[in-house]
Amino acid sequence: MVLIIITVVMYVLATKLYKKIPFPFMLPVLTVTASMICLFLIFDISHHEYRENGGDILSGLLSPAIVALAIPLFKERNILMKNFLSILIGVAVGIVALTSMNVVIGGMLNIDKELIVTTLPQLATMPIAISLADQIGGITSMTSSFVVVAGITGAMIGPAVLKFFRITSTIGKGVGMGCASHIIGVSRLVKEGEKEATIGSVTMIVTGILISIFIPYGTKFIF
Structure with a gap:
C-alpha cells in the first residue's frame, strides 16, 4: 500500500x-x-x-478510466458530428498505416509475433492500449512503454512535422496529433489553440474506439 x-x-x-x-x-x-x-x-x-x-489496485482502475472517456466524447459531440468524416478517415489511415508498417518491418527483421502485436496498440491511450495488448496476447508492460514513447515523440516533434508538410488547418493539426500521440500530444496542442486541442481530444477517443475494433480482428487475419 x-x-x-x-x-x-x-x-x-x-x-x-x-x-x-x-x-x-x-x-x-x-x-x-x-x-x-x-x-x-x-x-x-x-x-x-x-x-x-x-x-493491481491501480491497474484495476484502467477499466473505469476507459468508460470515462465517453464523457468528453459526449460533451464534444457537436465537434465530432461536424468533423466526423475528416476525423474518421484520418484515424483509419493512421491505424492502417502504423499497423502495416509494424507488421511488415517486424516480418522483415524476423521479430517474434508476441513482440509485434505488443507494438500495435500504441496509438491508443494508455488504459485502452494495455487492455488491448492483454487481449491480443501482447506484453502489457512493454505496450505501456510504446504508448509513452509514441506520446512523447509526438509531443516533441509533431508540430515540426506538421509544419514541414505544411499542415496548417485546425482539423489537420488536431487529427494528426490526437491520432499519433494521444493525450500527451493533445496536451501539446493546447499551445496551438483551444479548438485544435478539442479536436485532438475527440480524435484520441475515436482512435481508441476504432483501434479496439480493428486490432483484434486484424491480428487474427494477419497471424
Missing part, C-alpha cells in the same frame, strides 16, 4: 511541476515512470512485488 501512496503523491507533484514547467520531458507520465524505475532499482523492488503490494 505504501508504494501506491508514493506513486499517487509523485504523480500529483509531477502534475503541478508540469504546469509550471510545460516542457515535453517534464510530462508526468515520463517523470513519474523514471522516478519509479529509480526507486525500484535503489530498493531492489520487482514489478511483481509492486503489483502484489497494491499495484
Whole structure:
C-alpha cells in the first residue's frame, strides 16, 4: 500500500511541476515512470512485488478510466458530428498505416509475433492500449512503454512535422496529433489553440474506439 501512496503523491507533484514547467520531458507520465524505475532499482523492488503490494489496485482502475472517456466524447459531440468524416478517415489511415508498417518491418527483421502485436496498440491511450495488448496476447508492460514513447515523440516533434508538410488547418493539426500521440500530444496542442486541442481530444477517443475494433480482428487475419 505504501508504494501506491508514493506513486499517487509523485504523480500529483509531477502534475503541478508540469504546469509550471510545460516542457515535453517534464510530462508526468515520463517523470513519474523514471522516478519509479529509480526507486525500484535503489530498493531492489520487482514489478511483481509492486503489483502484489497494491499495484493491481491501480491497474484495476484502467477499466473505469476507459468508460470515462465517453464523457468528453459526449460533451464534444457537436465537434465530432461536424468533423466526423475528416476525423474518421484520418484515424483509419493512421491505424492502417502504423499497423502495416509494424507488421511488415517486424516480418522483415524476423521479430517474434508476441513482440509485434505488443507494438500495435500504441496509438491508443494508455488504459485502452494495455487492455488491448492483454487481449491480443501482447506484453502489457512493454505496450505501456510504446504508448509513452509514441506520446512523447509526438509531443516533441509533431508540430515540426506538421509544419514541414505544411499542415496548417485546425482539423489537420488536431487529427494528426490526437491520432499519433494521444493525450500527451493533445496536451501539446493546447499551445496551438483551444479548438485544435478539442479536436485532438475527440480524435484520441475515436482512435481508441476504432483501434479496439480493428486490432483484434486484424491480428487474427494477419497471424
